Amino acid sequence: MDSATSGPYGAKPKRRLSPANIMLYSTLIIVAIYYALPLYVMIVTSLKGMPEIRMGNVFAPPLEITFQPWVKAWSTACTGINCDGLSRGFWNSVRILIPSVILSIAIASVNGYALSNWRFKGSEAFFGVLMVGAFIPYQVMLYPIVLVLKNIGDFFGFQLYGTLGGLVIVHTIFGMPILTLLFRNYFASLPEELFKAARVDGAGFWGIFLRIMVPMSLPIFVVAIILQVTGIWNDFLFGVIYTKPEIYPMTVQLNNIVNSVQGIKEYNVNMAATLLTGLVPLVIYFFSGKLFVRGISAGAVKG
Amino acid sequence: MPPQNRPSRLLRNLNAKIASIPMIATVLVIFLGCTLWTVVHSFTDSKLLPRLNWVGLDQYTRLWGTNRWIVSIENLAVYGTLSMLFSLTIGFVLAALLDRKIRFESAFRSIFLYPFALSFIVTGLVWQWILNPEFGVQKIVRDMGFADFVFDPLYSEDYVIYGLLIAGLWQGTGLVMCLMLAGIRGIDEDIWKASRVEGIPVWKTYLMIVIPMMRPVFVTAMVIIGAGIVKVYDLVVAQTSGGPGVASQMPALYVMDKMFKDQNLAQGFAASTMMLVTVAVILIPWAYIEFGGRKRG
Numbered sequence: 001m002d003s004a005t006s007g008p009y010g011a012k013p014k015r016r017l018s019p020a021n022i023m024l025y026s027t028l029i030i031v032a033i034y035y036a037l038p039l040y041v042m043i044v045t046s047l048k049g050m051p052e053i054r055m056g057n058v059f060a061p062p063l064e065i066t067f068q069p070w071v072k073a074w075s076t077a078c079t080g081i082n083c084d085g086l087s088r089g090f091w092n093s094v095r096i097l098i099p100s101v102i103l104s105i106a107i108a109s110v111n112g113y114a115l116s117n118w119r120f121k122g123s124e125a126f127f128g129v130l131m132v133g134a135f136i137p138y139q140v141m142l143y144p145i146v147l148v149l150k151n152i153g154d155f156f157g158f159q160l161y162g163t164l165g166g167l168v169i170v171h172t173i174f175g176m177p178i179l180t181l182l183f184r185n186y187f188a189s190l191p192e193e194l195f196k197a198a199r200v201d202g203a204g205f206w207g208i209f210l211r212i213m214v215p216m217s218l219p220i221f222v223v224a225i226i227l228q229v230t231g232i233w234n235d236f237l238f239g240v241i242y243t244k245p246e247i248y249p250m251t252v253q254l255n256n257i258v259n260s261v262q263g264i265k266e267y268n269v270n271m272a273a274t275l276l277t278g279l280v281p282l283v284i285y286f287f288s289g290k291l292f293v294r295g296i297s298a299g300a301v302k303g
Numbered sequence: 304m305p306p307q308n309r310p311s312r313l314l315r316n317l318n319a320k321i322a323s324i325p326m327i328a329t330v331l332v333i334f335l336g337c338t339l340w341t342v343v344h345s346f347t348d349s350k351l352l353p354r355l356n357w358v359g360l361d362q363y364t365r366l367w368g369t370n371r372w373i374v375s376i377e378n379l380a381v382y383g384t385l386s387m388l389f390s391l392t393i394g395f396v397l398a399a400l401l402d403r404k405i406r407f408e409s410a411f412r413s414i415f416l417y418p419f420a421l422s423f424i425v426t427g428l429v430w431q432w433i434l435n436p437e438f439g440v441q442k443i444v445r446d447m448g449f450a451d452f453v454f455d456p457l458y459s460e461d462y463v464i465y466g467l468l469i470a471g472l473w474q475g476t477g478l479v480m481c482l483m484l485a486g487i488r489g490i491d492e493d494i495w496k497a498s499r500v501e502g503i504p505v506w507k508t509y510l511m512i513v514i515p516m517m518r519p520v521f522v523t524a525m526v527i528i529g530a531g532i533v534k535v536y537d538l539v540v541a542q543t544s545g546g547p548g549v550a551s552q553m554p555a556l557y558v559m560d561k562m563f564k565d566q567n568l569a570q571g572f573a574a575s576t577m578m579l580v581t582v583a584v585i586l587i588p589w590a591y592i593e594f595g596g597r598k599r600g
Binding site: 024025027028031032034035036037038039041042045053054056057058059107110111113114115118119120121123126127129130132133134135136137138139140141142143144145147148172173176180204205206230233234235236237241251254255258259267270271274277278281282284285286289292293296297 | 320326337413418429541
């Protein structure tokens, strides 16, 4: 597992211990230590007791390992009047995540499919605006979206602003540019004969999509899922605006726990909470490997 | 569907049009409608509720007369310039190092990139803790015998922006490295053979040949970094909350406070419109070079 599959070609350099190589590896190792340090600090701090933290420094390894901070962060840490820990935020985030990921990917994949195989007059213009829209600062649209959600809710007779449903819609909207681009480029790269043959056989818009396009595109769906799970899990801004304290996602609750002004600072609990919040994207990152890289560089691939 | 002799233009490809309704609605209502709505309302005196009572450029005059906004813009300029410079430099250098046919490449790459998987909230909180003067870097150096050593950027009005920069770079350079590495790998191997034959040193090949060839990658990276910089919000909220005082305020925080805390909507709209203008100033030249030039060339 030590060399990437798409690595540089050509023979390995002969002399391993040349001065240039020593320089190269020591630079890389020092930089790697720097990048790894915050993760290390989170872990060691979360395993120490408060007395030990007060005596030592952030980098010192724990003399006596305790899991108490983790238990406290998960189940009894307070935000405002709620003292049921980060578990509340965790489950809120899960409840936000699942419908948002499904809805945003469902809509964006159909968009990409329509844009690459069923172009209609104006479809490219809409796509163009969608791409430009990805660069509009969210702050410009935040308030009118509140009004849109309120009005839709009033019209249909239920609450959208301040509920999970509203946040799911917002995530679907703001995930749309990048996901549509991802799917459009992928579907455009599939052989066109396939599509034509299916048309000759009389398959329609949905038939071709569900029976041919989706089964052939599972890797890109995985990339989209990775992209959306990390993106939505890490979201703070939309969570803070479009939900209420009882249904705040994990990131918002984490910030409220750590940056709360009242009470004594419990750094170990704070770091355990921080690590808990970062755990979901970290696990996805370390298990998905190349697919994660493909997802984040999707934005850089021009359509 | 019953066969039709002359399907009307609107009905042609009907399923695709129906399927695209969410996208069309998003484009028209959100990206165009909401943006326009905010820009229009920035010329009103909306306070608690939006209303169309025109006051011309009053909100903008007030905005540019507010100390906190000026500080925010200065911070954004400093943070943005340095963040852009260092992201590109560090990202390219790391990519070039990884490109030197090294062992454990994927392990190194994983370590450089993992911060990018973490949220800005997590990033901000970790660095707040590492930069804590009582227990963090300052304490360690003092314990080593330098009793007068001072390093507490998060509590200093002059240096707090660099504290944010350290955290922001830690989180974001991995992405730039990935883009750069893909760009370097995309360069023809023959270029390297030729430069080796000519006896050009490796560093010079990177500087004089590879970088100019990677212009499109640099431009893409700059656009991605730039769009991210203007939006910077969560990181500041988590790491410094804009303090000490207003020393680490950013435009996005100003907008959020005016709109959702101070009940001064139009002021928030004016500030967010300025953010939009900033993005346009970055994007339009890029779009012009990228798409406008291609047609002629």
